[in-house]
Amino acid sequence: MLWFFVCWFTIAIVISLVYSQIGYLFCVLYSPQARFPLLKLDYVAIREVLSTLDPHDYINFLKVSKSCRRLSTIKKHSKARLIFKNFPRIIIGNGPGKYYVMWAQKVDTRAPCKQQGCIKCSQNCLNDMKKFYQDVRSVMGVEIGSVVLHMDDFQGRCSEIVSWFRSISQEVVDLSIYGKNPRHGDIQYLLDNLKCRDRLRIDVNTIEQLPFKIPESINTLFIIQGSWITLDYVMSLKISRMSFRNTYLTNQDINAFYKSWIEMESHQNLECFEINLINPANFVAVALRDIPYKTGTPIPKLFPDYAAIRGSFEVTRKDGQEASIVVFDLPEGAVASIYPWLPLINTEPIDRQ
Amino acid sequence: MSSTEQGTSSAAPAEPTTAPESAAAPEVPESFYYVHGKDKVVHKVSAGALQHSALIHGMISNLGYTEEQAKANPFPFENIDGDILQMVVDWCNQHKGKPTPPEDTNLPKQKEKLFDLVLAVNYLEIKELLTYCCKQVAMMVKGKSPEEIREIWMIxxxxxxxxxxxxxxxxxxxxxxxxxxxxxxxxx
Incomplete structure (x- = not known):
């Protein structure tokens, strides 16, 4: 009798355990609250959902299946900005929709990832950033829009960055180089090997203070630490938009440049030439000496951030092309700009691009 | 009738300081339209609230649907469940004539309801509500692995x-x- 009760009790417990497990599995796997059939949504709704995903989640979504990868065509991707510095980062997109991923050796893991970005903990930040970009590129097709290199953080790793970069991209549209005391040879190596197509910004104080050989393919050049720049160097450049700061070029030098443009001896494709003034007080007397001009009023809101010190000086080239020369008062000091009146000129100041 | 708008008028009174002549003009009563879902329960919605739905707004303006015609023949949305349509109507009423906030915390948390809501909102072409719902759908997979995403989104x-x-x-x-x-x- 006792044996019968023990058997009966054991069987009852086993059956109840089995049923509870089945019930649990059913709840987990088939509960409507647990899952969401995304692919049964309309195309418009799927696109809206995918456009809201951040790049990490989007990459993981594309890795789910071939049908997910086919859906990648419905989302437009903007270009990426790669910033090589102590904490390297990638910024994808522009404006409110932009998203960044940064790598650091120590991250407070309790801090939640922000909606517009994420910080990843890594013992090899540079390698992880490169790997992430390769993922982003292969599954999302995001190309590189601009590259920013902080040389002080990557002393001795220039060739590694350049060779990696050359393995994934033919050219850079927009290149910025920063550094306090890099070697001139390293910067020149970058300029020779990273093919820059459009805009180049150099903000470096090299130890040697030697001139850089600038690729002629670019349209816009902005040199911030220009103490080594000479008039001959400026005259040798064949770039349509140039901006220089911290140079020792005198008003006589600037006068020579303006006269050369007016006489059509150089820079016939000039769109903008901007240079710091060592002596703004005698700019008109010296820089505009022997140059016929009419005074005018600066085009309002041409450069919204720039405050013009006085009215503009309207000059005319030998072929009739007119240009304005305006002196602006900027936080870093006075600068003089000459910009021909071109119908489709990009009127954005060079240093604000 | 399950509307919160019954018998009220939201026509803004004219400001006497800037437009004294319009202050004397009689207030234009707000027009109302009627919609029903699968459960045939009719919801009364103001024209202002319906502005959110490009589909209904288009039907009213393109087909020249008058209020009387609308009362006699409510817009039928047989493919939308009654409770979902109620949610949509409530949202439209709450956000009538107001700038839409960046987040909406009143959306359903249950995935089945959210799925039906996305279908309905997409059908009714309510762009702002669709954006909110899709953000919530995207948040389901935040930080998840591909395998987890497959599970959650049933891929x-x-x-x-x-x-x-x-x-x-x-x-x-x-x-x-x-x-x-x-x-x-x-x-x-």
Whole structure:
């Protein structure tokens, strides 16, 4: 009798355990609250959902299946900005929709990832950033829009960055180089090997203070630490938009440049030439000496951030092309700009691009 | 009637300091329209609230639907569940004439409800609400692995997709063969 009760009790417990497990599995796997059939949504709704995903989640979504990868065509991707510095980062997109991923050796893991970005903990930040970009590129097709290199953080790793970069991209549209005391040879190596197509910004104080050989393919050049720049160097450049700061070029030098443009001896494709003034007080007397001009009023809101010190000086080239020369008062000091009146000129100041 | 707008008028009174002549003008009563879902329960919604739905707004303006016609024949949305339509109507009423906030915390947390809501909102073309709902759908997979995303969003594996494709082809082949046999029978 006792044996019968023990058997009966054991069987009852086993059956109840089995049923509870089945019930649990059913709840987990088939509960409507647990899952969401995304692919049964309309195309418009799927696109809206995918456009809201951040790049990490989007990459993981594309890795789910071939049908997910086919859906990648419905989302437009903007270009990426790669910033090589102590904490390297990638910024994808522009404006409110932009998203960044940064790598650091120590991250407070309790801090939640922000909606517009994420910080990843890594013992090899540079390698992880490169790997992430390769993922982003292969599954999302995001190309590189601009590259920013902080040389002080990557002393001795220039060739590694350049060779990696050359393995994934033919050219850079927009290149910025920063550094306090890099070697001139390293910067020149970058300029020779990273093919820059459009805009180049150099903000470096090299130890040697030697001139850089600038690729002629670019349209816009902005040199911030220009103490080594000479008039001959400026005259040798064949770039349509140039901006220089911290140079020792005198008003006589600037006068020579303006006269050369007016006489059509150089820079016939000039769109903008901007240079710091060592002596703004005698700019008109010296820089505009022997140059016929009419005074005018600066085009309002041409450069919204720039405050013009006085009215503009309207000059005319030998072929009739007119240009304005305006002196602006900027936080870093006075600068003089000459910009021909071109119908489709990009009127954005060079240093604000 | 399950509307919160019954019998009220939201026409803004004219400001006497800036437009004294319009202050004397009689207030234009707000017009109302009627919609019903699968459960046939009719919801009364103001024209202002319906502005959110590009579909209904288009029906009203393009088809010249008057309030009387609308009362007699409520807009039928047979493909939308009654409770979902109620949610949509409530949202439209709450956000009538107001700038939409960046986040909306009143959306359903249950995934089944959210799925039906996305379908309905997409059908009714309510862009702002669709954006909120889709943000919530995207948040379901925040920080999840590909396998977890597959689970949550019920995405078939490549093998399952291939099997389904084969099955569909087989079925289409059988149907085509059946049609050919039937056509041959008719010819005889």
């Amino acid at each position: 078939p594996t490549d093998a399952e997709d291939e099997a389904a494709e084969k099955e569909a082809k087989k079925r289409a082949g059988k149907e085509a063969a059946g049609e050919t046999a039937a056509a041959a029978g008719d010819a005889k």
